[in-house]
Amino acid sequence: MPNRPTYSHKTHGGTAYRLIVLTAMAVVVGAIVSVAVLGFVEAVRHLNDILFISHRTRVALFDTPFLLAAITVLVPTLGGALVGWLLKRFSSEQRPLGPADIIATVQLRSKPPKTRDGVVSTLAALLSLGFGASVGQYGPTAYIGSIVGSVVAKFSFRIPNLQAIAVACGVAAAISTAFNAPLAGLVFAHEVILRHYSLQAFAPVTVAAATGYIFANLIFKHEPLFIVEFSGVQYTHEFFIFALTGIACAFLACAYMHSLLRCSKFAIALPINQIWRPALAGLAVGVVALQLPDVLGVGSEALRFATIEGSFGSVELFVLILAKLALTVVCVGFGFAGGVFSPSLLIGILTGALFWQMLEVFGIPNSGVEVYAICAMMSLTSPVIGAPLTTILIVFELTRNYDLTIATMVGVVFANLLSYRMFGRSLFDVQLAAKGINLAHGRERALLENKLLVDLPHSDLLTIEDDQTCEQVKLHLINSERAEAVVVNDDNQYQAMVRLQDVVLTSASLTQVMRGNWLSFNEKTSLWGAMQALHGFIGEGVPIVSTTNQELIGVVTEADIIAAYLATVHDLRAEENESV
Numbered sequence: 001m002p003n004r005p006t007y008s009h010k011t012h013g014g015t016a017y018r019l020i021v022l023t024a025m026a027v028v029v030g031a032i033v034s035v036a037v038l039g040f041v042e043a044v045r046h047l048n049d050i051l052f053i054s055h056r057t058r059v060a061l062f063d064t065p066f067l068l069a070a071i072t073v074l075v076p077t078l079g080g081a082l083v084g085w086l087l088k089r090f091s092s093e094q095r096p097l098g099p100a101d102i103i104a105t106v107q108l109r110s111k112p113p114k115t116r117d118g119v120v121s122t123l124a125a126l127l128s129l130g131f132g133a134s135v136g137q138y139g140p141t142a143y144i145g146s147i148v149g150s151v152v153a154k155f156s157f158r159i160p161n162l163q164a165i166a167v168a169c170g171v172a173a174a175i176s177t178a179f180n181a182p183l184a185g186l187v188f189a190h191e192v193i194l195r196h197y198s199l200q201a202f203a204p205v206t207v208a209a210a211t212g213y214i215f216a217n218l219i220f221k222h223e224p225l226f227i228v229e230f231s232g233v234q235y236t237h238e239f240f241i242f243a244l245t246g247i248a249c250a251f252l253a254c255a256y257m258h259s260l261l262r263c264s265k266f267a268i269a270l271p272i273n274q275i276w277r278p279a280l281a282g283l284a285v286g287v288v289a290l291q292l293p294d295v296l297g298v299g300s301e302a303l304r305f306a307t308i309e310g311s312f313g314s315v316e317l318f319v320l321i322l323a324k325l326a327l328t329v330v331c332v333g334f335g336f337a338g339g340v341f342s343p344s345l346l347i348g349i350l351t352g353a354l355f356w357q358m359l360e361v362f363g364i365p366n367s368g369v370e371v372y373a374i375c376a377m378m379s380l381t382s383p384v385i386g387a388p389l390t391t392i393l394i395v396f397e398l399t400r401n402y403d404l405t406i407a408t409m410v411g412v413v414f415a416n417l418l419s420y421r422m423f424g425r426s427l428f429d430v431q432l433a434a435k436g437i438n439l440a441h442g443r444e445r446a447l448l449e450n451k452l453l454v455d456l457p458h459s460d461l462l463t464i465e466d467d468q469t470c471e472q473v474k475l476h477l478i479n480s481e482r483a484e485a486v487v488v489n490d491d492n493q494y495q496a497m498v499r500l501q502d503v504v505l506t507s508a509s510l511t512q513v514m515r516g517n518w519l520s521f522n523e524k525t526s527l528w529g530a531m532q533a534l535h536g537f538i539g540e541g542v543p544i545v546s547t548t549n550q551e552l553i554g555v556v557t558e559a560d561i562i563a564a565y566l567a568t569v570h571d572l573r574a575e576e577n578e579s580v
Helices: 015-050 055-061 065-090 099-108 115-130 138-153 162-179 182-194 199-219 238-269 276-289 300-305 314-333 341-361 369-385 388-399 402-422 427-434 443-449 470-480 527-533 558-577
Strands: 463-465 484-488 494-499 541-545 552-557
Touching: 015 055, 015 115, 015 138, 015 162, 015 199, 055 065, 065 115, 065 276, 099 138, 099 162, 099 182, 099 427, 099 443, 115 138, 138 162, 138 341, 162 182, 162 199, 162 388, 182 199, 182 388, 238 314, 238 341, 238 369, 238 402, 238 427, 276 314, 300 341, 314 341, 341 369, 369 388, 369 402, 369 427, 388 402, 443 527, 443 558, 463 470, 470 484, 484 541, 484 552, 494 541, 527 558, 552 558
Parallel strands: 463 484
Antiparallel strands: 484 494, 541 552
């Protein structure tokens, strides 16, 4: 378990100083992240063009079908091998980093992964997307934001909780830039990363999100994800259909997330070198792309065409949905670097288009394909990333259409209600829970579960050796004004506990009166686990004993544990209510 920085409320300067520093930091982070994200997106697009992944460049090879087929299969396969080699050779984590790592860093106040590992992961994501893997680009762009925020936070400025604020600023700027949606960036940083709304964080995160939007929309003229014109919902009964769309998308989202987790476990269990796992996934992508080229890469063209009536047939939509879902699961599970956000958007919007076509078949009056495509897109994506407010705001900021936003809101609400019960808050939270970081019961418990007793200050309790007599032990206890002592051998190995009442007026040996069933902790015991174990305990202290050689590490008292708990809770409440 990494060493965790201690939260401190000691600040430098007054309110004006902190306001200036936080604002300047937010502008700098927002500007750097925005330029980096736009550069990342353009680099992916350039690679797609030169490697014949994009539709417009593939058209040039239609007259040479054999060459087109060879490129289609070989490019993702070679890209997978390159990604596998890059991660294995240059990353100490030997895996891609993503939103789950950002959340863990902020929620546990832990040291972030090494900057080098983050850069390698981002480069691996660039290659994965550039070579046509079925992964997303928004997870890597969010991680770019966290890298920039973590680097800036190293300057400290003696401002409390600066690391979390700086990381949130970076993520907000990344989402704002990627979607041209500053409100969505602001809410995503609070909804998914910070999980609280303190004024100290809210102000700089807002500035960073706005900065990202200014760079993307006003300076570099970054094109929006899609453009939809919608005249409005025409029938009242459609709101019931929107709710059904959300429910259907919840089941599909849960299947998607369960498949991602299971495929990752399956890939790790395979007796295949880590380098070749992504190559196998790339081969699968290439083979399927021979018939369904829309599965290659992010799938931006398919996403935009899905809102146009008649672009896809029902069978084509159904096959493309299954293919995109399966290939994303394989690519992510077998080690390609990339996110799950973009594939969720594509799978969702195609599902909505298919849902609309079913309404047409049954002759149910409706308001057109656009509203169902957008509603399903966000209803499926929201449970995956655990950000219902963010997805609703993305629709509003992209379309500026209240009817589309309200329809999406209905679907998103029902999708999240159902998926939360069937799966959990998000894919990221379940991934963290598998690593022992359970955020389902709140930030407070997660922090307590990941704070180890061995990292706390230990009390100085009397220690005696096991070859002493009861009379000697009694004198030691009386002279030390102690009621109990820890018994160890010559090698400082824990034997038992002994109390003053056990050695008073007795002729028995020390071995006979020692209390071997005394409560003890080990180097893996968390503060939360210790609090649960202390229920009904009576005594001055509890020994911490090594599980490897039974060596006595130290002793903690109930007062030590309660003090650590109160300090943790106080720090959390202070963070959540901190003003600028």
